[in-house]
Every structure is written in structure tokens, then in C-alpha cells.
Amino acid sequence: MATPSQIRATMPAGKSTNGDEDGIFGWYRYVQDFTAEFASQWITSLAEPGMLLWEPFSGSGTAQIAAKQLGVSSVGYDLNPFMVDVAKTKLDWGLDVRDLRRSLSALVKKCNSLAKNEPSDLERGSWTKYDDEAALDAANYPDDVKLARWISPLVLQRIQAVGRAIDRSPLRHQNFMRLALASTVVPASNMALRPNICYESRPILDFPVARSFAARLEKMYDDYLEVAGTSVVTAQVHLGDARHAGPDYADFIFTSPPYPNDMEYIHQTRLELALLNYVSNAKDLTRIKKQMISSSVKLVYRENAWQKSLGLRSSAVKRAYDSLALTLEGKNWGWNAADMVAQFYGGMTKVLENWKHRLRADGTAAVVIGDSAFNGVKVASDLILAEVAEGIGFEVKEIEVFRERHNSKHDVNLRESVVVLINRKPAT
Numbered sequence: 180m181a182t183p184s185q186i187r188a189t190m191p192a193g194k195s196t197n198g199d200e201d202g203i204f205g206w207y208r209y210v211q212d213f214t215a216e217f218a219s220q221w222i223t224s225l226a227e228p229g230m231l232l233w234e235p236f237s238g239s240g241t242a243q244i245a246a247k248q249l250g251v252s253s254v255g256y257d258l259n260p261f262m263v264d265v266a267k268t269k270l271d272w273g274l275d276v277r278d279l280r281r282s283l284s285a286l287v288k289k290c291n292s293l294a295k296n297e298p299s300d301l302e303r304g305s306w307t308k309y310d311d312e313a314a315l316d317a318a319n320y321p322d323d324v325k326l327a328r329w330i331s332p333l334v335l336q337r338i339q340a341v342g343r344a345i346d347r348s349p350l351r352h353q354n355f356m357r358l359a360l361a362s363t364v365v366p367a368s369n370m371a372l373r374p375n376i377c378y379e380s381r382p383i384l385d386f387p388v389a390r391s392f393a394a395r396l397e398k399m400y401d402d403y404l405e406v407a408g409t410s411v412v413t414a415q416v417h418l419g420d421a422r423h424a425g426p427d428y429a430d431f432i433f434t435s436p437p438y439p440n441d442m443e444y445i446h447q448t449r450l451e452l453a454l455l456n457y458v459s460n461a462k463d464l465t466r467i468k469k470q471m472i473s474s475s476v477k478l479v480y481r482e483n484a485w486q487k488s489l490g491l492r493s494s495a496v497k498r499a500y501d502s503l504a505l506t507l508e509g510k511n512w513g514w515n516a517a518d519m520v521a522q523f524y525g526g527m528t529k530v531l532e533n534w535k536h537r538l539r540a541d542g543t544a545a546v547v548i549g550d551s552a553f554n555g556v557k558v559a560s561d562l563i564l565a566e567v568a569e570g571i572g573f574e575v576k577e578i579e580v581f582r583e584r585h586n587s588k589h590d591v592n593l594r595e596s597v598v599v600l601i602n603r604k605p606a607t
């Protein structure tokens with residue numbers, strides 16, 4: 180267990196709660212994510228010349244972009260295929276700018292003609308009317324992904340028209356264009372991310388999709404000019420499970436796994452996954468969800484029961500599980516936070532074992548993680564992770580707390596920390 184001397188409270192740049200940063204970082208972000216500055220500070224403190232960063236939960240690529248700006252090579256993995264393409268696109272600084280400009284100009288021209296049939300601003304309606312309208316039966320929705328309430332049929336058609344124009348553009352620029360479309364999708368939909376997912380209070384019936392998309396493209400192009408050709412270090416991103424995948428060798432890890440706090444990353448990106456054809460039905464979505472680290476009560480699956488048993492081998496996890504199970508007994512309403520926490524740490528045990536094997540001897544793994552609470556029971560995620568890691572043979576160098584706030588709903592203080600682990604293994 181981490182001793183008090185290993186726990187430090189500092190407030191470096193911190194984590195943002197939204198993605199409104201400028202430049203490439205802001206092209207597409209999760210609602211909750213660490214800032215570029217936060218990642219830069221940590222990578223600067225961990226990297227030495229020639230080192231390779233491994234980002235096992237690369238998401239939108241914040242750590243890898245920060246590394247690239249600092250001249251540090253990186254390799255990243257994520258299980259969400261859409262996010263893998265997001266990160267790849269943000270990290271591809273080798274496109275010829277004049278060639279890109281030509282393709283974008285042709286697409287913007289096409290968008291200008293599509294925009295002639297669009298409203299000048301978004302148009303809202305009422306849910307009663309929205310649900311009543313036969314529009315919900317419109318044939319255009321991708322099979323069985325249950326999108327009808329999330330996006331109006333008219334908006335969907337506008338997105339599909341832009342999508343077809345992208346499909347006719349040069350292949351080498353399509354990822355760039357698709358990312359601009361992805362970041363247009365949520366504002367045009369009835370999905371509100373706050374950071375939990377809910378519906379807008381009034382549904383959006385129509386939206387100037389082509390116009391907003393063209394503006395996004397221009398903004399991205401301006402950002403791109405700032406970075407084009409500025410870095411020669413490699414930055415790869417792969418589709419892969421953090422519990423098994425990884426490079427043969429890495430010098431250090433800087434990452435943020437999901438927190439066991441009910442954030443559902445696949446649900447958050449379901450519109451993009453469906454509208455950009457990464458999934459074609461609800462089964463595809465569920466298949467990916469089942470592989471994710473179990474960070475939400477809605478991501479507890481029978482098939483992953485082995486993760487619960489594995490998690491419960493740690494006494495810290497067992498204590499958290501018991502106190503959740505006791506408090507929540509009879510109050511689960513079908514959702515089981517105790518099982519979720521046990522499955523979460525079982526999954527993280529697999530992740531840590533994978534790191535142990537691939538990270539160099541005495542290499543550092545800096546893990547950004549936050550507490551959670553259920554029915555007033557606090558889960559001290561950082562301390563539990565530290566104890567699990569110690570059981571696998573990591574040394575806990577320190578736990579740096581960078582944010583703490585009072586959660587009035589549960590009347591507990593919840594904090595976010597960076598757990599700094601050293602891979603103590605005999606050099607081979």
C-alpha cells in the first residue's frame with residue numbers, strides 16, 4: 180500500500196473538462212481528457228533523448244501529439260476503431276500542403292452547393308412532435324443502431340451527402356476530411372455530452388451540416404499549416420487491447436485508462452462509429468463494448484466474470500468490492516457497481532502484467548486515474564491501482580494528486596492523481 184510519503188499534492192496544468200483547446204489537439208477530443216500542457220509536462224519529465232513512449236489507451240492521441248511536438252517517438256493503442264483513426268489523422272504531419280489544399284478546395288466547392296439547400300442556422304422542434312413524426316421510420320438509418328432519437332432524418336441525409344462527397348475525394352486526404360465530418364456530427368445531433376450522455380432538451384430537426392463541415396475543414400487546414408513537416412519522429416497508432424497488445428519494447432508509459440466512474444467511451448462515440456461506418460449494427464457496438472475495460476455499470480458482462488475473480492485476488496479490490504456490495508445490497512436496480520469495480524481491476528491487472536512484460540527494466544509507467552463514488556461509497560482508484568501494481572512487481576514511486584474536489588451528491592472528496600510506477604524486474 181502506498182505510504183503517505185509517496186503521496187504528493189501538486190496542481191500542474193490539470194485536466195480539462197472539455198475539448199476546446201486550439202490547434203490539432205482540438206480537432207476531436209473526449210469530453211473529459213487531460214490537457215496538452217499536462218501531457219507535455221509529464222512527458223518532458225519522463226523522456227530522455229531517443230526514448231519510446233507507449234500509450235496503451237491512446238484515445239484522441241493527446242499524449243502522442245504532445246510527445247511528437249517534443250521530438251519523442253511514440254506508439255499507441257486503443258480498442259475504439261474510430262478513435263484509432265482520429266489519433267492517426269492528428270499525428271499525420273506528412274501531407275503535402277498544396278496537394279491537400281487542392282483537394283479541400285474542391286470539396287468546399289461541393290459543400291457550398293450543398294449548403295444552398297440548408298437552413299442558415301440550426302432548427303429545433305419539440306420532442307412530442309419529433310417522436311410522433313413518421314420521420315423516425317426513415318429508411319436511411321444504419322441498421323439497428325437505434326439512432327433515430329439521436330439524429331434527425333434530415334440531418335442524417337445531409338451528413339450522408341457530405342460523406343459521399345468525401346468518398347469521391349482523393350483517398351490520401353479522406354481521413355482528414357472524415358475527421359472534420361466527425362466533429363460536425365455531435366453538434367448537429369440531439370446528443371448532449373455533459374459529460375454524461377443525454378438528449379438535448381429540444382431536438383434538432385435541421386442543421387447547416389455542409390456549411391459547418393466546410394468551416395471545420397478550413398480551421399483544420401489552418402492548424403495543419405502550423406505542424407506540417409515539423410517533426411520527424413515516428414508516432415504509430417494501432418487498434419489493440421491494452422491487456423494484450425503492445426510494442427516489443429518501450430522506455431516509458433504515460434497514459435490514462437478509463438476511470439471506474441461510469442464513463443462509457445463507446446456510447447459517447449456511437450454516432451461517429453455508426454455514421455462513419457465503423458459499425459453497422461448494435462451487435463458490432465456491443466462486441467467492442469465487451470472488450471473495453473469495464474469502467475461503467477453498463478459495461479459489466481457475464482463473459483467477463485473471470486476479470487472479477489482476477490480483480491478480487493487483490494485485498495484492496497476485495498475491500499472496495501465488499502463495502503460496495505454491502506451498501507448497494509438490494510439497491511442495484513440491475514446495475515452492479517461492486518462487480519464493475521472488481522471487473523475493472525481484473526482488467527487492469529491484465530494490463531499491468533502486459534506492461535511488466537514489455538516495459539524496459541526500471542522503466543516508468545505514469546498512470547492518470549480518478550476516484551469514483553457509488554451511493555456514498557468512495558472508490559480510491561489511485562490507491563487501489565497502486566496496490567494491485569505492487570502485487571505484480573512494480574514499485575510505487577509516488578502518487579501525485581493534481582485535483583481534488585468535494586462531491587456533494589455522495590458527500591466525499593474525489594481526487595485525480597498520477598500513479599507513478601517503476602518496473603522492477605531483472606534486466607534480461
Ligand SMILES: C[S@@+](CC[C@H](N)C(=O)[O-])C[C@H]1O[C@@H](n2cnc3c(N)ncnc32)[C@H](O)[C@@H]1O
Pocket residue numbers: 208209212213235236237238239240241242256257258259262419420421422434435436437438444470471472
Ligand atoms: C481516458 S480515455 C483516454 C483518453 C486519451 N488520453 C486522449 O487523449 O483522448 C480511455 C481510452 O481507453 C480506451 N480503452 C478502453 N478499454 C480498452 C482496452 N481494453 N484496450 C485499449 N483501449 C481501451 C477507450 O476507447 C478510451 O479511448
